[in-house]
Amino acid sequence: MRLRHFISILSFALVMLLGYWLASTAVMQHEPRKSSAKVSDAPPLPSADESGPRFRNGERGNRMGGDDDAALAGAVEGQRVLVFKDKDALLRFLERAGDRVKLLGRLDALNALRVGFSNYDDLLALLDGEEQQSYIFPVYTPPLPDGKAQSGAVALGNHLLEWLGISTDNSAWGKGVLIAILDTGVTANSAFNTRITSINLVPLPADPTKQNGHGTAVASMIIGNDPLTPGVAPGASILSVRIADDNGVSNSFVLAEGIIAAVDAGAKLINISMGSQYDSLIVRNALAYASEHGAMVVAAAGNNGVNQVSYPAANAGVIPAVAVDAYGNHLDFSNTG
Numbered sequence: 627m628r629l630r631h632f633i634s635i636l637s638f639a640l641v642m643l644l645g646y647w648l649a650s651t652a653v654m655q656h657e658p659r660k661s662s663a664k665v666s667d668a669p670p671l672p673s674a675d676e677s678g679p680r681f682r683n684g685e686r687g688n689r690m691g692g693d694d695d696a697a698l699a700g701a702v703e704g705q706r707v708l709v710f711k712d713k714d715a716l717l718r719f720l721e722r723a724g725d726r727v728k729l730l731g732r733l734d735a736l737n738a739l740r741v742g743f744s745n746y747d748d749l750l751a752l753l754d755g756e757e758q759q760s761y762i763f764p765v766y767t768p769p770l771p772d773g774k775a776q777s778g779a780v781a782l783g784n785h786l787l788e789w790l791g792i793s794t795d796n797s798a799w800g801k802g803v804l805i806a807i808l809d810t811g812v813t814a815n816s817a818f819n820t821r822i823t824s825i826n827l828v829p830l831p832a833d834p835t836k837q838n839g840h841g842t843a844v845a846s847m848i849i850g851n852d853p854l855t856p857g858v859a860p861g862a863s864i865l866s867v868r869i870a871d872d873n874g875v876s877n878s879f880v881l882a883e884g885i886i887a888a889v890d891a892g893a894k895l896i897n898i899s900m901g902s903q904y905d906s907l908i909v910r911n912a913l914a915y916a917s918e919h920g921a922m923v924v925a926a927a928g929n930n931g932v933n934q935v936s937y938p939a940a941n942a943g944v945i946p947a948v949a950v951d952a953y954g955n956h957l958d959f960s961n962t963g
Contacts, residue, residue, distance in 0.1 A: 699761050699904075700903065701761030701763050701764075702764065705730065705740065705741065705743075706741055706759055707759070707762055707878075707908045708738065708739045708753075709736065709737060709738045709757060709758040709759075709760070709907065709911065710756060710758075711737070711756055711757075712737060716737050716739065718756075719752065719753075719756075719757065720739075726748050726751075727742065727743045727749055728741065730742050731883065733882060733886060736882065736886065736908065736912065740762065740879045758907060760907040762877050762906075764875065764876075764878075765869075765870070765875075765880075765881050765902040766870075767809070767810065767838075767874030767899065767900050768900070768926055796856075796858070796859075797860055799858065800848075800858075800859030800863075804865055804891070804892050804893045804894060805862045805865070805893065805894075805896075805897060806864075806867055806893035806895070806896045807841055807844050807845055807848075807865070807866055807899075808869050808888065808896065808897065808900065809866070809868070809900065810840045810841040810868060810870045810874060811824065811826065811828075811837060811866055812824070812842050813834070813839070813842050815842060815846065815850075817846055817851050818845065818850065818864075820849050820860070820861070822864050823865050824865075824867075824868065825866070825867045825884075825891070826868040827880055827887065828868050828869060828871050828876070828880065836872060837872055838870070838871070838872040838873070841868070841870075841899075844899050845864055845866070848860075848862060848897075865888060865891055867887055867888055869884040869900075878908055881900070881902075881906075881909055881938070882906070885909070885913065886912055889915060893921055894920060894921055895921070896922070896923045897924050897925075898923065898924070898939075899925075900926065901926050901927075901928045901938070901939060902936060903937070904937060910941055913938060913941055913942075913944060917943050922945065923943070924944070924946075925944050925945070926947050927939045
């Protein structure tokens with residue numbers, strides 16, 4: 627089987643696996659029951675208070691000194707991303723800027739800088755029209771679904787591989803494929819038969835026991851050997867890219883850094899079980915970079931129960947993972963759009 631074809635199959639299985647994980651967090655019926663209700667093809671229109679996914683409190687970003695435009699946009703205040711037409715333009719900006727802005731990050735693959743400022747006028751005075759300017763948006767691990775799944779929804783239980791059509795030994799599935807998990811980091815676990823390679827773009831906690839386990843849970847669904855919830859590709863190699871802190875918080879620039887790092891490390895399948903309410907220029911550019919290098923990206927659609935898929939799952943070329951029950955029916959808490 628050709629590698630690209632296998633990766634396509636593996637990406638589909640990973641989407642179903644992530645959907646299963648979302649579904650397993652909701653309360654469902656235990657006895658199978660066929661639903662006779664007809665589901666409309668037309669998505670419901672959002673109400674006035676449902677213009678985008680409803681995230682946890684405090685998700686509008688850290689404030690840095692009265693940046694009203696960013697605050698109104700839901701972005702991190704006192705920071706911008708600057709994308710230049712080429713490396714020379716980027717270097718000219720750095721020469722002009724000196725110490726008038728703070729350099730917070732640099733992505734040479736995208737000719738991009740992350741800069742901080744105390745006065746936005748200082749930044750404007752340094753721009754010459756050769757660059758694109760954009761906000762930095764918060765990115766989060768999805769909150770658990772509120773409430774129960776709809777009546778009649780049936781859990782998959784421990785029959786996920788069977789539901790996916792995997793009825794034979796899959797212990798070699800994923801062999802030769804590097805899967806990147808962009809999350810809170812993956813820690814060593816007895817359920818993993820493969821070595822985990824790590825890139826930490828966000829510092830690890832001083833106490834390893836305090837590390838957020840979200841990324842490790844995602845890894846267990848891919849390479850775990852637990853008989854109750856076996857991984858779909860236990861033979862795969864895992865690249866853990868820690869882009870979120872132990873509160874599950876990241877931002878669009880660090881997400882873009884993670885995508886670039888994963889691609890440059892040779893990942894052919896990138897999993898992002900995180901999302902944002904906002905579309906981001908720098909993330910779109912990073913996704914284009916991944917596509918150009920033959921990497922497929924799977925991302926969580928979100929489980930806010932609204933008619934808008936979270937970003938980057940909503941971006942072109944990304945495969946969104948949604949939650950379904952044992953009959954393949956969409957679960958109400960899983961975002962659509």
